[in-house]
Amino acid sequence: xxxxxxxxxxxxxxxxxxxxxxxxxxxxxxxxxxxxxxxxxxxxxxxxxxxxxxxxxxxxxxxxxxxxxxxxxxxxxxxxxxxxxxxxxxxxxxxxxxxxxxxxxxxxxxxxxxxxxxxxxxxxxxxxxxxxxxxxxxxxxxxxxxxxxxxxxxxxxxxxxxxxxxxxxxxxxxxxxxxxxxxxxxxxxxxxxxxxxxxxxxxxxxxxxxxxxxxxxxxxxxxx
Amino acid sequence: xxxxxxxxxxxxxxxxxxxxxxxxxxxxxxxxxxxxxxxxxxxxxxxxxxxxxxxxxxxxxxxxxxxxxxxxxxxxxxxxxxxxxxxxxxxxxxxxxxxxxxxxxxxxxxxxxxxxxxxxxxxxxxxxxxxxxxxxxxxxxxxxxxxxxxxxxxxxxxxxxxxxxxxxxxxxxxxxxxxxxxxxxxxxxxxxxxxxxxxxxxxxxxxxxxxxxxxxxxxxxxxxxxxxxxxxxxxxxxxxxxxxxxxxxxxxxxxxxxxxxxxxxxxxxxxxxxxxxxxxxxxxxxxxxxxxxxxxxxxxxxxxxxxxxxxxxxxxxxxxxxxxxxxxxxxxxxxxxxxxxxxxxxxxxxxxxxxxxxxxxxxxxxxxxxxxxxxxxxxxxxxxxxxxxxxxxxxxxxxxxxxxxxxxxxxxxxxxxxxxxxxxxxxxxxxxxxxxxxxxxxxxxxxxxxxxxxxxxxxxxxxxxxxxxxxxxxxxxxxxxxxxxxxxxxxxxxxxxxxxxxxxxxxxxxxxxxxxxxxxxxxxxxxxxxxxxxxxxxxxxxxxxxxxxxxxxxxxxxxxxxxxxxxxxxxxxxxxxxxxxxxxxxxxxxxxxxxxxxxx
Numbered sequence: 084x085x086x087x088x089x090x091x092x093x094x095x096x097x098x099x100x101x102x103x104x105x106x107x108x109x110x111x112x113x114x115x116x117x118x119x120x121x122x123x124x125x126x127x128x129x130x131x132x133x134x135x136x137x138x139x140x141x142x143x144x145x146x147x148x149x150x151x152x153x154x155x156x157x158x159x160x161x162x163x164x165x166x167x168x169x170x171x172x173x174x175x176x177x178x179x180x181x182x183x184x185x186x187x188x189x190x191x192x193x194x195x196x197x198x199x200x201x202x203x204x205x206x207x208x209x210x211x212x213x214x215x216x217x218x219x220x221x222x223x224x225x226x227x228x229x230x231x232x233x234x235x236x237x238x239x240x241x242x243x244x245x246x247x248x249x250x251x252x253x254x255x256x257x258x259x260x261x262x263x264x265x266x267x268x269x270x271x272x273x274x275x276x277x278x279x280x281x282x283x284x285x286x287x288x289x290x291x292x293x294x295x296x297x298x299x300x301x302x303x304x305x306x307x
Numbered sequence: 308x309x310x311x312x313x314x315x316x317x318x319x320x321x322x323x324x325x326x327x328x329x330x331x332x333x334x335x336x337x338x339x340x341x342x343x344x345x346x347x348x349x350x351x352x353x354x355x356x357x358x359x360x361x362x363x364x365x366x367x368x369x370x371x372x373x374x375x376x377x378x379x380x381x382x383x384x385x386x387x388x389x390x391x392x393x394x395x396x397x398x399x400x401x402x403x404x405x406x407x408x409x410x411x412x413x414x415x416x417x418x419x420x421x422x423x424x425x426x427x428x429x430x431x432x433x434x435x436x437x438x439x440x441x442x443x444x445x446x447x448x449x450x451x452x453x454x455x456x457x458x459x460x461x462x463x464x465x466x467x468x469x470x471x472x473x474x475x476x477x478x479x480x481x482x483x484x485x486x487x488x489x490x491x492x493x494x495x496x497x498x499x500x501x502x503x504x505x506x507x508x509x510x511x512x513x514x515x516x517x518x519x520x521x522x523x524x525x526x527x528x529x530x531x532x533x534x535x536x537x538x539x540x541x542x543x544x545x546x547x548x549x550x551x552x553x554x555x556x557x558x559x560x561x562x563x564x565x566x567x568x569x570x571x572x573x574x575x576x577x578x579x580x581x582x583x584x585x586x587x588x589x590x591x592x593x594x595x596x597x598x599x600x601x602x603x604x605x606x607x608x609x610x611x612x613x614x615x616x617x618x619x620x621x622x623x624x625x626x627x628x629x630x631x632x633x634x635x636x637x638x639x640x641x642x643x644x645x646x647x648x649x650x651x652x653x654x655x656x657x658x659x660x661x662x663x664x665x666x667x668x669x670x671x672x673x674x675x676x677x678x679x680x681x682x683x684x685x686x687x688x689x690x691x692x693x694x695x696x697x698x699x700x701x702x703x704x705x706x707x708x709x710x711x712x713x714x715x716x717x718x719x720x721x722x723x724x725x726x727x728x729x730x731x732x733x734x735x736x737x738x739x740x741x742x743x744x745x746x747x748x749x750x751x752x753x754x755x756x757x758x759x760x761x762x763x764x765x766x767x768x769x770x771x772x773x774x775x776x777x778x779x780x781x782x783x784x785x786x787x788x789x790x791x792x793x794x795x796x797x798x799x800x801x802x803x804x805x806x807x808x809x810x811x812x813x814x815x816x817x818x819x820x821x822x823x824x825x826x827x828x829x830x831x832x833x834x835x836x837x838x839x840x841x842x843x844x845x846x847x848x849x850x851x852x853x854x855x856x857x858x859x860x861x862x863x864x865x866x867x868x869x870x871x872x873x874x875x876x877x878x879x880x881x882x883x884x885x886x887x888x889x890x891x892x893x894x895x896x897x898x899x900x901x902x903x904x905x906x907x
Contacts, residue, residue, distance in 0.1 A: 144405075153755035218602070259360045261312040261377075270311060273336075275360075280338035281400055288340065 085121045092225045099219035103190060110196035114141050115227060117199045117276035120206045121268045127208045131157030132182055134267035135210070137192055138276050143157050143284070150223050151192040151222055153185040182213050190214070195226040201251060201271070201280045204228075229275055230254065232282040237292040245294065253271070254278055257292050312404060316357075316378045318424035326414055326421075335405045339397035345381075348394035352385035361401025364884075366394045371904050373885045374398065377678040383424065386411060453536055454529035456565060458550055458558030463488050466517035470501050473516050477501075484559045493556070494520035495549060526551040527560065536565055559846050567580040572781065580623040586685055589628060593689040596620045600655050602859055610655065610853040611824055618652035618738075621645070624689070626741035632681045634674045640667040642739050642746035646698060650736040651806070652822050653852060656859040659684050659694045659732065664706035665746040679706055698733060712750050720757045720764055728768055731758075732807065735814055748819075754818045763900075769811035769902040772804045772895050797858075801851045801891050805844060808898040812836075823848060840893075847890040850883060 095107050118137045124130035156179045189210075200206050203226050211221040230249045237257065238247050255262055255274060260283045263270040283290070291307040312334060314320065314327040322330065330601050334361065339345055345363060346352045348621045356363075361811045364376040365382075372393060375381055386393030386408060415422040427711040459482040464473055466489035473485060477498055487494040502518045510518075514799045526549045527536055539548060546562045576599060596617065603613045622645070631641045646662040658685060683701035687693055693701075719727035734754065739747040758764060806823050812835055813826040820826045831841035898904070 143337070143338040143340075148333050149334050259400070261311070261360060273311070277336065277338070277402055284338065284340045284400065289728075 088145070090153075090221065094220035094223060100217075103218050103220075105133075105194055106190060106220070108195045110194045111141075114139060115142070115197045115199050115279070116193045117145075117272045117279060118193070118203065118206055118210075119268045119272040119275060120209050121266060121271075122209055125205075127205070127212060130209075130214070132209050133157050134268040135182075135189060136272040137189065138269075138272050139192075139196070140276050140280065143275070143280050145280065147273065150269065150272075151189055153180040153182075154179045154267060155185055156180065183217065186213055193224065196226065197227050198222070199227040199275060200274050201229050201254075221286070223255055227279065229278050229282060232286065233257075233278070233292070236282060236285050236290075237294060240291070241294060246298060260268055312357075313378065316392075317422055317569070318380075319422070319730065320412065321420040322418060326418060326419065330406060330410065333410045337403050337405050338405070339401045341397055341399050344394060345399045346385050346391050346398060347393040349390050349392065350385070351504070352382060352391065353387050353408045355383070355386050355408070355411045356381050356395075356403040359402040359404060360508055363396040363401060363403075363597050364398045365395045367392065379882070387415070389582060436529035451533045452529065453533060453550060453560065455574065456533065456560060457535075458564075459484065460559055461486055461549075461556045464496070464516065466492075466494075466520065467515045468489075469513050469560065470504060470510065470516055470519070471512040474498075474501055474512075478547065481694055482559070483561065485868055486549070486556055486559075487516055487522075489517055489520070489522070492522050493549075495524055495559070495891065496520040497547065516677045521642050521743070524549050526556075528552060529557060533565070534692050536560060540565070551712050557737040558715070558781060576620055577623050580620065580627050582629055586628070586631065586688070588684075589631075590689050591625060593691075595626065597656070597690070600856070604856060604860060610849055610856055611653075611822075613655050613856070614652045614822075614852070617655055618645075618649060621649065622738075625686075628682065628685055629741040632677050632685060634671075636670050636674060637678055638663070638742060640670065641665065641742045642744060643700075643741040644737040644739050644747050646733040646737040648736075650733075650738040652738075653806070655852070655856050656686075660691045660699045662686075662700055663737070663901050664700050665712060665744065665750060666706070666708045667746060668708050668710075670703070673793055675706070679703070696729070709746055709750060713753055716754045716757055718751075720754075720761065724769055725765060728771065731814075732771075732810060735810060736821050738883060755814065758814055759817060765811060765815050766902040768814070769808065770904055772811070772898050773809045774799075774803075796834060797851050801887060802848065802855065804895055805848045805892050808894055809844075811898065836897075840897075843890050844894055848889045854880070854884070 091107075098104060116137050116139055118135070120132050122130045122132050123132040132155060135153045139146040139149055148223055156214070158183060198207060205223075207222055207226065233254050234247070234249060241247075251265075251274075252262070255278070258278055260274060260277045260281070263274055265271060265274075312331050314322065314331075319327065319330070338354075339361070344358060349370070357380040358375055358377050359375055363379075363381065364371055365373040365467050370844050375395075377755065381395055382391045382393065393807070434848060439658075460480070462476065462480050462482065463486045464476055466487050474494060476485060477483060483498040485496050487496050496519055501516075501523075504514065504519045505512060512774045525539060525543050525545050527539065529550055529552050536548065538547070540562055548560050550560055576592055576595045579595065580589065583589045583592060599620065600613060600617060603616060604610075630638065633641065633643075639773075642665045643662065644650070644665060645662050649661050657836065664679075679701045683693070683699050686902060693699060698705055709781075715730075731754065735751070737747060742839070745822055750753070809826050809830070810821050812830055813820065816833060816835060818826055818829050820829055825834065827841050827845050827848075830836045831838055
């Protein structure tokens with residue numbers, strides 16, 4: 084694996100379309116973008132994006148009124164398992180544009196802003212798959228992983244054998260955020276954004292998330 | 308475009324689907340950390356906030372007025388009037404939808420039903436609520452079940468029995484229809500069938516009823532809707548249908564009872580009371596009076612009208628019982644009165660006995676003693692629980708000659724203690740239900756004369772408005788504990804201060820009205836209360852009484868219906884409840900200032 088910083092330098096030089104140089108410039112201060120992709124499966128090489136949503140966050144405001152959302156037509160055939168997860172049927176996406184058509188507006192929407200996501204590396208890898216042939220770079224944006232922020236708040240000071248639960252559901256529950264209909268790119272990005280603003284505030288105030296005491300690892304001294 | 312934004316939550320449920328889409332497209336979401344001010348006191352707001360998660364405190368300086376939770380929105384005043392009298396502060400980590408000010412104001416202008424939510428006047432909001440909630444909560448009468456209707460109990464006669472036997476049986480059971488058993492077949496025969504057979508077909512009264520019965524019986528199930536019964540009767544042109552629960556016949560539904568149910572049958576009950584010839588008859592009527600409340604509420608009848616109907620029916624009942632139980636001497640020289648909430652006509656669900664007897668002069672002691680225990684005992688049997696304060700005919704203190712009452716009044720007014728104040732309050736609310744009403748009028752006029760101009764006495768009397776705190780504290784608990792919070796005492800927190808404050812002003816101005824809303828109307832006419840405020844006060848009282856009645860009906864025979872769990876209310880009702888308590892608070896302020904209670 085080539086370290087990301089070096090890759091970034093390389094891409095800055097190798098960029099195929101100079102008009103996208105803005106991706107390397109820092110975005111407006113205090114703005115980030117929450118991003119989520121729905122895909123035909125979990126394999127970056129063989130699966131495709133079928134929906135992508137991005138929402139700007141400015142300070143403590145989630146700008147849902149200025150969001151990006153697109154349903155796109157996958158290159159490969161959609162797989163049955165994928166359909167089950169996101170419920171977008173072939174017919175729904177058949178009328179949609181190919182991702183190449185929406186990519187420019189997505190890139191202009193996110194600009195140089197850091198990207199916030201839940202397992203954000205996967206989402207960005209999926210987007211990169213299309214960006215690379217398009218302008219010969221991978222997205223250089225800084226990445227913010229909400230599960231990492233959550234881990235720091237909840238398990239940062241945990242003893243070694245603590246059971247760690249970084250599931251989306253567990254995070255929503257701890258932060259008291261309502262569960263919206265899932266596997267809709269916009270709702271997933273929105274829940275991620277809400278978790279991000281809450282976690283960032285907890286971090287600034289040095290507040291930790293309480294851990295439930297785990298009895299699982301403790302053996303019963305009575306032998307019963 | 309958060310599709311997750313819940314547009315079924317009032318007031319957004321009044322928006323058209325197109326308006327909802329416009330709103331959704333413009334929504335942002337804001338995060339507030341604990342202690343962060345969302346709207347400062349007296350500041351303008353540039354948006355309407357709707358809570359997604361967390362808790363917002365509504366504050367007036369250091370006073371915590373309310374806690375707002377998910378789906379609550381704030382603050383209409385800051386938005387419409389350009390400034391909020393209250394501050395809104397996040398109590399915990401809170402996420403809110405932000406609806407931009409211009410867009411919300413646009414919706415207010417284009418959609419009057421949505422706009423009414425933002426009007427300052429509680430009375431207007433209340434009108435809206437009544438229209439919206441009535442249907443939702445009670446459904447229409449048509450969605451009542453057949454089992455809720457009066458059914459004639461099923462009585463069977465054999466097909467070989469005679470017309471004469473059928474006629475006698477009908478008279479005996481006071482019903483116009485019988486089931487006819489003919490082997491396996493079941494049919495119905497009506498009084499009209501019998502008459503036609505005898506009069507028109509000149510059949511002998513010894514003829515077996517088999518030939519006259521109809522065996523094409525139309526049946527309904529007890530859980531069928533009332534609307535189906537109506538349709539069935541119309542379509543098949545039947546005046547009676549049999550009700551069958553799948554195993555057996557449980558009764559016969561007659562069109563007259565169905566119509567009575569739909570039209571309200573308070574008159575029917577009143578008639579039954581007046582015709583009653585025994586205490587047993589009265590007991591049945593008393594039970595029907597209780598059932599009327601639910602029916603009337605279902606029909607969407609306003610709570611003050613229900614109160615009037617019920618106290619009228621109870622009045623009939625007391626009066627009829629008085630006629631049955633009281634010896635002639637007491638009937639002619641006495642006046643039976645009801646007091647307290649029964650006197651004001653504000654009691655809707657079965658009430659304590661709050662009654663008394665005023666006699667023109669001394670009567671035979673033995674007859675009086677017998678009457679006292681007979682009357683109170685009969686009411687207890689009818690289901691009127693004895694009054695905990697023993698304000699009953701049974702108690703000699705409340706059944707005695709007028710002159711004895713008058714000396715009581717002098718003692719109550721010159722040497723007032725808490726008990727004396729309570730006695731004045733309940734007697735001032737008294738209403739005559741039987742006997743010589745002039746006795747009560749004389750007594751009241753004397754009481755009012757004694758009090759007129761006694762400002763110090765009136766101040767002591769009025770002071771009870773501050774006996775119970777406005778239950779904002781309890782309300783508070785509710786939201787923090789996420790809906791499991793304590794119930795709220797509507798009577799102590801809202802109804803009592805309004806009733807007693809109004810009573811204090813009324814007695815000061817020598818009013819003879821007993822009902823609180825009539826007293827408020829009179830106080831407005833003579834300029835004691837501002838017209839706008841008088842209207843808000845009446846509406847607030849009506850709203851609180853309605854909530855109490857709904858609580859009582861929901862608890863269905865439960866002990867106290869004065870407790871309301873705010874967690875069970877819609878957010879619209881909670882919003883109104885907050886407004887209502889604001890009005891109560893304001894009224895207390897008026898009473899305190901008027902009677903100069905600051906001196907205590």
